[in-house]
Amino acid sequence: MSVVTRTNVIAVVGPTAAGKSDLAVELALRTPGEAVNADSMQLYRGMDIGTAKLAPQERREVPHHLLDIWDVTETASVAEYQRLSRKVIGEIHGRGRMPVLVGGSGLYVRAALDDLEFPGTDPAVRARLEQELAERGPEAMYERLRELDPPAAAAILPSNGRRVVRALEVIEISGRPFTATLPAYRYLYDAVQIGLTVPRPELDERIAVRVERMWSAGLVAEVAALEEAGLRDGLTASRALGYAQVLRFLTGEWTEEQAKDATIRATRRFARRQESWFRRDPRVRWLPYDAPDLAARALELVARGSRT
Template identity: 60%
Template sequence: MTPPLPIIAIVGPTATGKSDLGIALAHSVDGEIVNADASQFYRGMDIGTAKLTLPEREGVPHHLLDVLDVHEEANVAAYQQDAREVIAGICERGRVPILVGGSGLYVRAALDDLRIPPTDPAVRARWEARLDAVGAPALHAQLASSDAPAAQQIHPSNGRRIVRALEVIELTGEPFSATMPTREFVSPAVMLGLQIDRPTLHDRIGVRIERMWHDGLLDEVRGLDRIGLREGRTASRAIGYAQALQQLDGILTETQAQAETATLTRKFARRQQSWFGPDPRIHWLPYDAPDLLDRALATVRAAAPASGP
């Protein structure tokens, strides 16, 4: 009997074609897609997140898309539970789970031995106020003084993760680094990363941003604004959506909104590369290889558990 395939994860920076490879692999291995892009959790956030349309999904089942309203906050602990339940269900049906997305912490929450520490809105709000007062670099320095290993793994500009680390330290009395995921899969898995040179990636991001506005991002944001987009801590800050809101408010011109979105998306892509790059388990494949699917399939099959004694 052919040994079962491992869970497949397709990771890497935005705009590299992860979704397209996921669909192709799903057709090849009888797979189902599990979303690991935090922005795609939100109903109605379609154009600005490059969410595949129903026709583009080509009949492949997709899970954990459109599971939150825009005023709700994404939660890693809830995602971990939901993703593992979905993955177990796919496996029980005899199919292959294919995790697709560039939200690194969510990918690791689904696949790795990761303990989710507690949270407290009041404590977090206090640290967020501190972030607003002194800025991310100063707060990062404070984190470094109390938990150097955590500070080394969190970029000084990533205010949200710095706040989370300080919140956990205060609530648990333990270093945040003690709760960071280990590179240890809880179930057999193989990670595929799509590799791209930076100039090409920047060009692809620019094209994507222009297409977002052309395809009606402003209308999408107008509609979401009527149902509580501004109330959502996560959704309202999503790259592209925050800039579209500022354009609607007259704070930015369309040119400025697009330029700021492109700049922030490029910075986000660099952070994604920094997150995934050090992970030795990832098999990196050229995003534009003519035989990309064949290479991906060969990597997946080589990682399949051996059959028999």
């Protein structure tokens, strides 16, 4: 049964391992709608186990868009994602259906939903910062970003050198913090964002269980196969959670157990950054991830629209 609503885009957001994908499928079935991926790593072909990408049968015949569109050697671009996601949202509206955006990549969610333009680039500044990244490594540059723009640093993994470089580039070009270049929260659509909350101890345990399952499902083999496809050459994909750690195991730098433990720790830190990002957005309506009537409560928020 579909719901009567003035909302025309739904977004399901929150930390990793909160159950976003399952809720998005349920909402798409009930509205009816189609899912639009907003997880930056699920954009990559072959990165299935480590990104917890839903298997085809788990999608329950709900169309899913913007999965598996980039090769692992391709560098991610949030501006390109913005173009693609808005095109897909328009096409779904054209079919008279509800776009259900789902993912925990906060800047990608904003790129899809908000009146947001990204600052330009300066090739000379970018080249110099990338050279510094190659020489000093991402952690040293991350510390500089944390001094210049703590909110931006809080939303970026220290190992994500490309995003650190981009933030430092914007700061240098604009003379302002990277976060200051993001405008006030202003939707392009009549959207409703539903955030899933998980108590910290439960979230930590869910992450540990998820990583164990990924290992059991063949994450190491998946990374090894992607390594043959050029994963190490990908500036974005090679730094993904789980993939970066397994690559260090495959080179002999870490044991497999060290790689697994490091993945759990890094994912827990990332989940905290995700929570911090989405908590700053006053428009997100939060619901407990384990509510027995979760889908019904979410649909109530959707029916009210974004202006209530």
